[in-house]
Amino acid sequence: MARWQGDARGRLAKAALAPYSERGFDNATVADIAQRAGLTERTFFRHYADKREVLFAGSHELEALMAGAVASAPASATPIDAATAGLNVAAELLQQRREFARQRQAIVALNPDLRERELIKLASLSNTLADTLRRRGVDEPAASRTSEMAIGVFKVAFERWIHDANERPFVELIRESLEQLPILAGTK
Amino acid sequence: MARWQGDARGRLAKAALAPYSERGFDNATVADIAQRAGLTERTFFRHYADKREVLFAGSHELEALMAGAVASAPASATPIDAATAGLNVAAELLQQRREFARQRQAIVALNPDLRERELIKLASLSNTLADTLRRRGVDEPAASRTSEMAIGVFKVAFERWIHDANERPFVELIRESLEQLPILAGTK
Numbered sequence: 001m002a003r004w005q006g007d008a009r010g011r012l013a014k015a016a017l018a019p020y021s022e023r024g025f026d027n028a029t030v031a032d033i034a035q036r037a038g039l040t041e042r043t044f045f046r047h048y049a050d051k052r053e054v055l056f057a058g059s060h061e062l063e064a065l066m067a068g069a070v071a072s073a074p075a076s077a078t079p080i081d082a083a084t085a086g087l088n089v090a091a092e093l094l095q096q097r098r099e100f101a102r103q104r105q106a107i108v109a110l111n112p113d114l115r116e117r118e119l120i121k122l123a124s125l126s127n128t129l130a131d132t133l134r135r136r137g138v139d140e141p142a143a144s145r146t147s148e149m150a151i152g153v154f155k156v157a158f159e160r161w162i163h164d165a166n167e168r169p170f171v172e173l174i175r176e177s178l179e180q181l182p183i184l185a186g187t188k
Numbered sequence: 189m190a191r192w193q194g195d196a197r198g199r200l201a202k203a204a205l206a207p208y209s210e211r212g213f214d215n216a217t218v219a220d221i222a223q224r225a226g227l228t229e230r231t232f233f234r235h236y237a238d239k240r241e242v243l244f245a246g247s248h249e250l251e252a253l254m255a256g257a258v259a260s261a262p263a264s265a266t267p268i269d270a271a272t273a274g275l276n277v278a279a280e281l282l283q284q285r286r287e288f289a290r291q292r293q294a295i296v297a298l299n300p301d302l303r304e305r306e307l308i309k310l311a312s313l314s315n316t317l318a319d320t321l322r323r324r325g326v327d328e329p330a331a332s333r334t335s336e337m338a339i340g341v342f343k344v345a346f347e348r349w350i351h352d353a354n355e356r357p358f359v360e361l362i363r364e365s366l367e368q369l370p371i372l373a374g375t376k
Contacts, residue, residue, distance in 0.1 A: 080372055119307045144344045145365060146372050152336030156329055177333060181373035184268055184334050185366075 009047045009057075011037045014100065016054045020107045025051070025114060052117065055104055058097075059121045063128050066090045070132040079138045083129060083150035084178060090154070091161075091170035098167075105162050126151040153177040197235045197245075199225045202288065204242045208295045213239070213302060240305065243292055246285075247309045251316050254278045258320040267326045271317060271338035272366060278342070279349075279358035286355075293350050314339040341365040 015037035019028035030051060034041045048054050066086035073082035094101050108114040130147035138146065157173040164173070203225035207216035218239060222229045236242050254274035261270035282289050296302040318335035326334065345361040352361070 078374075080374070116304060116308060119311050120304060123307055141344050141348060141365070142368070142372060144347070145340070145368060148340030148344055149337060149369070149373060152333070152340050156332045156336055159332070160329060177329070178373075180330070180333060181337070182370045184330060185337060185369035185373050186266075186268075 008037070008039055008043055012039065012044055012047055013054050013057070016051070017100070017103045017107070020055075021103060025107055025111045052114065055108065055114065056117060056121060059125075062090050062093060063125055065093060066125065067128050067132045070129060071135065073136075075136075079133055079136075079142060079146040080150065080178075082133065082136060082138075083146050084174070086129060086132070087150055087154050087157075087174050088171050091157070091174055094158075094161075095170050102162055122151060122155065125154075149181065153181065196225070196227055196231055200227065200232055200235055201242050201245065204239070205288070205291045205295070208243075209291060213295055213299045240302070243296065243302065244305060244309060247313075250278050250281060251313055253281060254313065255316050255320045258317060259323065261324075263324075267321055267324075267330055267334040268338065268366075270321065270324060270326075271334050272362070274317060274320070275338055275342050275362050276359050279345070279362055282346075282349075283358050290350055310339060310343065313342075337369065341369065 012033060016028070016033045018036060019032040022028075023032070028051065030041050030044050033051075033054070034044045037044075048057065066089060069089040070082050070086040073085040077085070108118055126147050129150060130143045133143040133146060134140070153174060157170065157177050160173050161168070161170040200221060204216070204221045206224060207220040210216075211220070216239065218229050218232050221239075221242070222232045225232075236245065254277060257277040258270050258274035261273045265273070296306055314335050317338060318331045321331040321334060322328070341362060345358065345365050348361050349356070349358040
């Protein structure tokens with residue numbers, strides 16, 4: 001969080017949440033956001049193409065971070081262990097921005113266009129994860145199966161983390177979901 | 189397939205594939221489609237709101253069919269077994285329309301808007317599946333976890349089915365993925 005104080009990009013992202021929450025995403029203006037950040041509209045457009053990008057710019061960072069962790073997992077790691085390494089670094093990044101993530105999610109949940117964009121980002125995350133597993137030598141369809149499973153774990157753990165009254169750490173919820181997988185996947 | 193011959197709705201859906209494939213989804217017109225089906229544009233709009241709906245109208249049927257099978261699985265079925273019953277009826281429906289599904293998928297794959305729509309439909313399928321499991325008494329987060337896992341299986345099996353040179357049945361590919369799940373999910 002600390003490094004966000006200094007840079008205009010981070011300040012704008014944080015400043016956008018209040019107008020999006022208070023006035024709704026569609027009604028909030030770039031002028032509102034810039035004013036709250038103590039910056040100009042021109043500066044806003046130097047960092048973001050539009051209002052929506054403010055909420056999704058972080059997903060590139062998340063995707064790159066996840067792919068990096070999967071790629072650099074030990075060669076001996078199983079596909080699901082390598083994928084888990086990716087989920088964990090993503091979870092740790094979001095954990096550092098918990099309040100931002102929570103407010104952002106409430107905004108996204110209220111707007112169908114933003115929900116669609118979120119689905120697209122998640123599909124992209126899943127594709128990147130499968131690609132990275134393949135580059136580790138995991139064959140198809142195991143790479144796609146593992147990636148779908150891992151992203152499913154991530155989605156459910158994310159929903160729980162965002163709404164958890166006890167504020168349990170995201171990585172803990174991921175671990176819990178992963179432990180349940182073989183049990184839930186086993187047919188009678 | 190047989191019952192499609194008689195009804196205008198089915199004839200229009202099948203007739204749409206050629207212009208979408210040949211001219212691209214964006215360039216094809218409702219006039220093209222109606223002409224190929226031997227019907228009027230007016231009839232088209234009595235059945236479909238727009239060009240896109242022709243490709244997605246079947247997803248309601250698929251979702252209802254899947255939910256019905258999950259709901260009516262034996263009370264003793266585990267969550268994944270109940271979900272599998274849903275996947276199987278969906279797979280059987282698509283199997284009967286294999287050529288349509290294959291051509292449709294090639295059209296969807298080429299168009300970003302259609303791909304987005306497909307993601308939304310899949311997310312809706314996952315939500316419906318989780319809802320239906322909860323109505324069977326499956327608690328959270330097990331219902332969401334099982335649903336995400338099942339939809340992941342469905343996605344990967346669908347991709348394989350659509351592109352499989354050996355034309356293996358969809359249900360067989362689903363079974364194969366389900367059998368692999370506990371293995372892939374087990375960490376070392």
